[in-house]
Amino acid sequence: MKASKILFTVIISLFIVTGTYAQNSQTFNSGLNAAKSSGKKIFLYIYSESDSWSKKTDTEVIASDGVKKALEAFTFIRLNADSPDKFTYNKKEYTSSDLAKQFGGTGYPTFVFMNPDGSVISFKYNGDVTSNISGFMGADDFADMLNFFAQNKHQNSDLSTIFSN
Numbered sequence: 001m002k003a004s005k006i007l008f009t010v011i012i013s014l015f016i017v018t019g020t021y022a023q024n025s026q027t028f029n030s031g032l033n034a035a036k037s038s039g040k041k042i043f044l045y046i047y048s049e050s051d052s053w054s055k056k057t058d059t060e061v062i063a064s065d066g067v068k069k070a071l072e073a074f075t076f077i078r079l080n081a082d083s084p085d086k087f088t089y090n091k092k093e094y095t096s097s098d099l100a101k102q103f104g105g106t107g108y109p110t111f112v113f114m115n116p117d118g119s120v121i122s123f124k125y126n127g128d129v130t131s132n133i134s135g136f137m138g139a140d141d142f143a144d145m146l147n148f149f150a151q152n153k154h155q156n157s158d159l160s161t162i163f164s165n
Contacts, residue, residue: 028087028099031077035116041149042114043074046105048081053136054109064139070146075116081105089118104132113149123154133159 025045026034035042045062047054061067081100086093094102103112103120112132113121120131137145144162148154153162 025076025078027085028077028079028089031075032089032118035075035114035118038075039116040073040075041116041121042077042112042118043071043146043149044077044079044103044112044114046079046081046100046103046108046110046112048108050082051108057109057136061137061139061142064143066143067139067146070143070150073150074146079103079105081108104130105134107134109136110134111145113154121149121154123149124158124160126160127158137163 025031028044031042031044034040045057047057049055062071079096079100081097083096085096087096087099088094089099089102100110104110105112110132111134113123115121122129122131124130125133133145141163145159148157148159148162
């Protein structure tokens with residue numbers, strides 16, 4: 001009886017977590033369409049289900065209240081680089097893995113910011129122009145990064161200036 005209660009609790013928890021991500025993020029093509037309709041910038045989160053840093057980002061960062069609030073300014077797209085799914089971008093079909101590579105996602109997690117039309121936003125980071133940022137960062141820095149792009153600070157500031165050491 002006790003084991004069945006634990007199993008039930010675990011199953012319900014998984015549904016809640018899955019539902020939270022489903023409500024806040026979209027698949028690649030539906031996200032592109034939603035961004036075009038809403039005029040919101042896109043935050044593309046490229047991850048791997050087998051990557052421990054991606055899992056840590058999901059549980060410790062994306063799930064935090066400050067990050068959830070900052071994500072409201074964006075169309076949030078999650079791209080699983082390990083998925084067998086195929087997507088269309090700029091009139092070309094890609095596998096999830098190839099699309100991740102197209103956006104520079106060779107390590108996980110990788111984050112890309114895009115305009116509502118789906119074009120990638122280039123920005124300065126440590127003095128270099130880039131189009132993505134990779135690796136784990138804490139929730140406060142992550143929220144600061146999202147706000148940096150939401151407020152268009154990428155147009156005249158270097159992203160590295162916002163991170164605490």
